[in-house]
Amino acid sequence: MSSAGRTASQTIAAFRTGETNARDLAEQTLAAITARDGAIGAFLHVDREDASQQAERLDERRRSGQSLGLLAGLPVAIKDVLCTRGQPTTCGSRMLKDFKPPYDAHVIERLRAADALLIGRTNLDEFAMGSSSENSAFQQTKNPWDATRTPGGSSSGSAACVAARMTPVSLGSDTGGSIRQPAGLCGIMGLKPTYGRVSRYGLVAYASSLDQIGPFATDVAGAALLLEAISGHDPRDSTSVNRPVPAYSQSVDQPLAGLKIGVPREHFAEGLEPEVASVVRGALDVYKSLGAELRDVDLPHSKYSIAAYYLIAPSEASSNLSRYDGIHYGHRTEAFKSMAELYAGSRGEGFGPEVKRRIMLGTYALSAGYYDQYYVKALKVRRLIRQDFDNAFADVDIIAGPVTPTPAFKLGELVDDPLAMYLSDIYTISANLAGIPGASIPCGFSKTGLPIGLQLQAPPFEEERLLRAARMFERATDWHLQTPPLS
Amino acid sequence: MGLSADQVRKVASLARLKLSEEELAALTGQMSQILDYVAMLDQVDTTGVEPMVHAIELRNVFRSDELAGSLPRTEALANAPRTDGKFFLVPQIIERE
Numbered sequence: 001m002s003s004a005g006r007t008a009s010q011t012i013a014a015f016r017t018g019e020t021n022a023r024d025l026a027e028q029t030l031a032a033i034t035a036r037d038g039a040i041g042a043f044l045h046v047d048r049e050d051a052s053q054q055a056e057r058l059d060e061r062r063r064s065g066q067s068l069g070l071l072a073g074l075p076v077a078i079k080d081v082l083c084t085r086g087q088p089t090t091c092g093s094r095m096l097k098d099f100k101p102p103y104d105a106h107v108i109e110r111l112r113a114a115d116a117l118l119i120g121r122t123n124l125d126e127f128a129m130g131s132s133s134e135n136s137a138f139q140q141t142k143n144p145w146d147a148t149r150t151p152g153g154s155s156s157g158s159a160a161c162v163a164a165r166m167t168p169v170s171l172g173s174d175t176g177g178s179i180r181q182p183a184g185l186c187g188i189m190g191l192k193p194t195y196g197r198v199s200r201y202g203l204v205a206y207a208s209s210l211d212q213i214g215p216f217a218t219d220v221a222g223a224a225l226l227l228e229a230i231s232g233h234d235p236r237d238s239t240s241v242n243r244p245v246p247a248y249s250q251s252v253d254q255p256l257a258g259l260k261i262g263v264p265r266e267h268f269a270e271g272l273e274p275e276v277a278s279v280v281r282g283a284l285d286v287y288k289s290l291g292a293e294l295r296d297v298d299l300p301h302s303k304y305s306i307a308a309y310y311l312i313a314p315s316e317a318s319s320n321l322s323r324y325d326g327i328h329y330g331h332r333t334e335a336f337k338s339m340a341e342l343y344a345g346s347r348g349e350g351f352g353p354e355v356k357r358r359i360m361l362g363t364y365a366l367s368a369g370y371y372d373q374y375y376v377k378a379l380k381v382r383r384l385i386r387q388d389f390d391n392a393f394a395d396v397d398i399i400a401g402p403v404t405p406t407p408a409f410k411l412g413e414l415v416d417d418p419l420a421m422y423l424s425d426i427y428t429i430s431a432n433l434a435g436i437p438g439a440s441i442p443c444g445f446s447k448t449g450l451p452i453g454l455q456l457q458a459p460p461f462e463e464e465r466l467l468r469a470a471r472m473f474e475r476a477t478d479w480h481l482q483t484p485p486l487s
Numbered sequence: 488m489g490l491s492a493d494q495v496r497k498v499a500s501l502a503r504l505k506l507s508e509e510e511l512a513a514l515t516g517q518m519s520q521i522l523d524y525v526a527m528l529d530q531v532d533t534t535g536v537e538p539m540v541h542a543i544e545l546r547n548v549f550r551s552d553e554l555a556g557s558l559p560r561t562e563a564l565a566n567a568p569r570t571d572g573k574f575f576l577v578p579q580i581i582e583r584e
Contacts, residue, residue, distance in 0.1 A: 102562035195542035332568035348505030379538030435542025
């Protein structure tokens with residue numbers, strides 16, 4: 001069996017038992033990328049030589065009887081916004097076209113320590129800003145289910161490469177839905193952990209109080225393995241939380257008895273396509289048939305989440321992206337007469353339209369005279385959004401609903417209408433504002449054969465509950481086994 | 488709330504972003520549209536609500552005051568657009584006599 005068809009658990013088991021070796025696993029993965037990625041455009045960079053060397057070292061370690069890490073032999077693709085020493089880390093931007101970090105991100109160190117095989121760097125919306133991959137400076141990733149449609153974003157390549165079974169798992173980042181939205185549109189599992197669960201050290205910052213790194217996988221067990229490997233305290237990120245990491249991969253198969261699922265009225269209101277509503281309702285019925293109890297809950301401030309987000313995230317972005325000054329690293333303009341022109345010209349040439357739009361919005365929202373009206377107001381509404389979740393979770397264990405209002409939209413359809421594009425994240429954004437974990441799992445298809453996702457959300461640090469609830473659904477259905485046409 | 492082209496030009500200058508006239512025109516319309524949308528926050532009564540800056544409310548996090556290694560100079564300069572091997576090179580900002 002080719003590694004390209006195996007789940008994460010099957011891949012690791014095949015390596016551990018000696019059924020296969022790391023060299024074959026790496027070669028099969030690289031062959032699948034060669035065969036499929038021309039049509040998908042998920043990868044920005046595949047370092048075949050480095051992948052082969054990692055595999056050889058791993059095989060040698062197994063031969064000499066050394067202990068093996070949690071992810072031994074598992075091919076992992078990485079969103080190109082996570083610093084990897086000596087490898088290009090472009091963030092999908094002309095600004096960082098030639099940037100090679102001198103250090104590894106915390107999660108990359110963790111993956112190496114767990115003996116994963118780092119296979120390549122995946123495409124994204126520039127600096128993780130976008131919902132369609134159309135903001136990448138380099139290429140357009142296509143949805144493996146329909147090449148005329150978006151895979152979602154910003155972790156477009158990480159979602160598409162797993163959906164097209166090029167790698168069983170990958171890493172993405174989620175600031176307003178950038179893991180859950182593309183997972184939903186590509187028909188795979190994606191999980192955004194609680195803010196602080198995974199260190200952001202070495203994640204190129206977009207909006208620091210919202211960004212969180214998380215896994216994509218073809219099944220729930222794969223996401224549990226990857227989350228277990230990357231979670232935990234890191235003193236280099238002052239927002240990294242110091243609490244024990246449960247063995248997610250051990251508990252994921254235990255169903256939850258007496259599960260109470262909250263269904264937010266606001267997530268089934270105006271704007272939700274009837275076809276998506278009906279598939280998601282069907283998924284909730286599956287839970288009911290498994291003994292779960294469904295209860296209506298209210299998230300009265302959720303309708304303000306997009307507005308709050310598009311003040312808070314651009315404000316943080318305008319600050320974080322001030323480091324791209326044409327001096328320390330990144331693009332520098334040729335045409336300047338003064339320092340001010342060097343800064344402005346380098347930034348004007350290096351950044352794409354969406355990044356400029358968000359820097360401008362953030363600069364405006366933070367400027368004297370507007371700071372209280374926009375930024376502080378949004379932060380107050382953020383607290384009300386969090387309180388809505390706290391109130392709801394007093395009554396239920398999990399909140400469930402749609403991931404996106406529609407299935408994957410056509411490429412080019414929303415590109416000239418930023419506000420309409422922003423609204424595709426309407427159900428995912430509030431989890432980032434509140435800091436709670438959320439997952440997307442495949443739960444059906446549209447009439448035209450496009451995947452539809454179910455979003456599950458849990459209280460802070462209840463990833464274990466989230467994964468077990470997701471696995472309950474996966475055992476009872478076969479949506480996760482459906483694959484797009486593969487060459 | 489509509490923004491004027493001059494206001495957008497001022498914000499671009501604060502943000503150190505050189506924008507073409509076409510970009511400025513597009514952003515004037517788009518930013519006005521987005522600001523109209525976010526004005527819905529005015530409907531929310533936030534009297535007595537503390538701003539929530541972070542998703543997890545943190546106390547100060549300190550590390551022990553101990554010397555630790557830093558990035559070697561060659562690596563710190565490796566990605567710089569211009570360097571003389573010791574420093575980042577920038578245009579002259581002080582006039583010579």
